[in-house]
Amino acid sequence: xxGTIIKDIAVLAGISGILAILLVIAERFLNDYxxxxxxxxxxxxxxxxxxxxxxxxxxxxxxxLPSACGGRGSCGTCKCKITEGGGPLLPTEKPFLSKAxxxxxxxLACQVKVKTDVxxxxxxxxxxxxxxxxxxxxxxxxxxxxxxxxxxxxxxxxIDFKAGQYxxxxxxxxxxxxxxxxxxxxxxxxxxxxxxxxLIIRLVPEGICTTWxxxxxxxxxxxxxxxxxxxxxxxxxxxxxxxxxxGSGKAPIKSILEHLAVVGxxxxxxxFFGARTLKDLYLTDEMKAFEKIFPDFRYEPVLSQPESxxxxxxxxxxxxPYFKDAIRDPKNTEAYLCGSxxxxxAVCNALTDLGVAKEKIYYxxxx
Amino acid sequence: xxPTSKELTATQRMQPGVITLSGFLGSDTRALNEIxxxxxxxxxxxxxxxxxxADRMEYFTRTSWSSYLDEELIEGKYxxxxxxxxxxLPCPYGHAGLYRKAITRLTNMQNGISVVxxxxxxxxxxxxxxxxxRGSAFRIEPETxxxxxxx
Ligand SMILES: Cc1cc2nc3c(=O)[nH]c(=O)nc-3n(C[C@H](O)[C@H](O)[C@H](O)COP(=O)(O)OP(=O)(O)OC[C@H]3O[C@@H](n4cnc5c(N)ncnc54)[C@H](O)[C@@H]3O)c2cc1C
Ligand code: FES
Ligand SMILES: [Zn+2]
Numbered sequence: 001x002x003g004t005i006i007k008d009i010a011v012l013a014g015i016s017g018i019l020a021i022l023l024v025i026a027e028r029f030l031n032d033y034x035x036x037x038x039x040x041x042x043x044x045x046x047x048x049x050x051x052x053x054x055x056x057x058x059x060x061x062x063x064x065l066p067s068a069c070g071g072r073g074s075c076g077t078c079k080c081k082i083t084e085g086g087g088p089l090l091p092t093e094k095p096f097l098s099k100a101x102x103x104x105x106x107x108l109a110c111q112v113k114v115k116t117d118v119x120x121x122x123x124x125x126x127x128x129x130x131x132x133x134x135x136x137x138x139x140x141x142x143x144x145x146x147x148x149x150x151x152x153x154x155x156x157x158x159i160d161f162k163a164g165q166y167x168x169x170x171x172x173x174x175x176x177x178x179x180x181x182x183x184x185x186x187x188x189x190x191x192x193x194x195x196x197x198x199l200i201i202r203l204v205p206e207g208i209c210t211t212w213x214x215x216x217x218x219x220x221x222x223x224x225x226x227x228x229x230x231x232x233x234x235x236x237x238x239x240x241x242x243x244x245x246x247g248s249g250k251a252p253i254k255s256i257l258e259h260l261a262v263v264g265x266x267x268x269x270x271x272f273f274g275a276r277t278l279k280d281l282y283l284t285d286e287m288k289a290f291e292k293i294f295p296d297f298r299y300e301p302v303l304s305q306p307e308s309x310x311x312x313x314x315x316x317x318x319x320x321p322y323f324k325d326a327i328r329d330p331k332n333t334e335a336y337l338c339g340s341x342x343x344x345x346a347v348c349n350a351l352t353d354l355g356v357a358k359e360k361i362y363y364x365x366x367x
Numbered sequence: 368x369x370p371t372s373k374e375l376t377a378t379q380r381m382q383p384g385v386i387t388l389s390g391f392l393g394s395d396t397r398a399l400n401e402i403x404x405x406x407x408x409x410x411x412x413x414x415x416x417x418x419x420x421a422d423r424m425e426y427f428t429r430t431s432w433s434s435y436l437d438e439e440l441i442e443g444k445y446x447x448x449x450x451x452x453x454x455x456l457p458c459p460y461g462h463a464g465l466y467r468k469a470i471t472r473l474t475n476m477q478n479g480i481s482v483v484x485x486x487x488x489x490x491x492x493x494x495x496x497x498x499x500x501r502g503s504a505f506r507i508e509p510e511t512x513x514x515x516x517x518x
Contacts, residue, residue: 068454068455069457074457074463074464074465075455075465076465091463092463095463096463176383176388176389177383177384179385183454184454202452204452204468205470205504206387206388206389206504206505207452207468208384208387208388248453340450341432341451342432342449342451
């Protein structure tokens with residue numbers, strides 16, 4: 001009896017072993033998709049080894065689609081039009097795609113596996129996105145939780161971006177963090193400084209990237225990032241401008257103003273910066289200095305909860321009640337906002353109530 | 368109770384450095400399903416269910432989130448403030464969808480109890496009855512939460 005059981009187990013073990021080997025062989029052959037072609041915008045072909053996802057395959061060839069989750073299918077930012085070869089839509093993609101996007105063959109590049117030739121369409125601006133290596137040359141403490149950090153590109157490297165765009169900083173492993181993460185940060189320096197960028201980074205409680213930036217990064221460290229991304233930039237019109245920012249939302253507006261100081265501008269501009277207390281204000285002198293540079297510019301910091309010992313003489317409360325004085329013709333006014341969703345919401349409502357067209361309010365919401 | 372493969376995957380994603388800096392389990396030595404079962408039992412003893420808690424948390428977050436910058440006084444006895452940081456996080460159970468990096472601080476001025484949660488906590492409680500492991504930065508004791516939300 002015992003002998004029979006042993007024999008059965010041995011036979012079973014043998015069969016399972018053979019099956020396992022067959023599976024490994026099949027897996028190797030079945031998953032070997034060979035070389036696949038990715039045709040981009042009907043113009044350009046790249047050849048990659050099949051089997052990887054589209055986001056990573058493009059990345060191998062230094063074509064960087066935006067991604068805020070590192071390809072884990074959880075941010076929905078790697079959207080791209082696939083006209084042929086994308087295979088069936090996956091359940092992991094569906095929640096991120098609107099009806100219009102589904103009809104327009106938009107897919108999540110990190111979820112689509114390249115198994116055959118694929119035809120995709122991406123904005124031409126994506127070709128300008130590159131991976132950069134930089135060295136930190138300056139770290140400034142702007143407030144108790146906001147730092148300004150300057151990254152100098154490697155010798156000879158240059159970045160070409162529009163004021164208002166952002167990069168994705170790639171953190172290095174530190175302490176318990178074994179993996180790299182990439183996070184978006186608006187560029188706060190002007191595009192004319194082509195050999196370096198500055199970012200303004202606010203410490204987030206229990207934040208992976210910001211803890212690394214605030215507690216581990218030092219001058220001289222080498223850091224990678226990709227970019228530039230985004231479509232928050234100043235429209236080329238003659239309209240008056242209202243800027244509104246809060247917290248680290250000052251970064252893209254600073255970039256826009258520094259750029260305008262180089263190229264010159266005649267438009268009327270008013271910049272409201274909303275903060276809670278005096279200790280949340282930063283770069284005030286630098287922003288005020290633009291009043292002497294531009295023909296018609298005002299910088300208005302507004303504190304919602306000034307503390308009694310602050311000695312604050314400036315504007316208080318919310319920024320919205322002050323718009324009336326800054327707007328001469330609502331029909332000829334544009335607004336650029338960068339702050340928390342609550343602030344953006346309140347500001348948008350106030351501006352539309354005053355007659356500013358919704359389509360002329362551009363924002364980089366924290367949401 | 369043997370953990371399911373789904374729980375094992377979630378446990379792996381809850382480790383420090385995978386989705387969040389310090390993970391979701393803190394210094395708790397209990398298995399994920401035990402943490403959840405213990406908190407569910409406590410909640411039952413207190414006469415509440417996770418959905419009810421999560422809905423009330425959502426209400427406080429939504430009300431204070433849409434304010435301009437400041438603390439909101441809600442129902443005359445709650446002070447709530449939500450700081451919104453840009454960006455979103457996924458659920459460690461792998462659900463499609465993302466949760467804001469938004470932190471709500473609520474004080475019940477009647478009993479002086481304060482609690483802190485993130486948008487992800489609301490989802491974790493509602494969908495998974497998960498209040499995080501002991502010692503986790505965003506662990507919320509069900510008893511404290513009930514006192515803050517309902518007393
Ligand atoms: C287009 C764009 C531009 C941006 N520009 C800027 C900028 O100029 N400056 C800037 O400072 N930021 C900017 N951001 C935000 C930035 O990309 C990051 O999202 C932010 O810095 C936080 O990253 P982190 O890795 O530190 O935090 P993460 O680690 O990703 O998240 C931390 C948050 O996760 C939550 N969390 C952590 N642990 C737990 C837990 N155990 N349970 C529940 N919840 C938990 C908490 O809410 C915590 O605050 C921008 C974002 C976008 C999309
Ligand atoms: S990279 Fe985040 S969903 Fe694709
Ligand atoms: Zn979930």
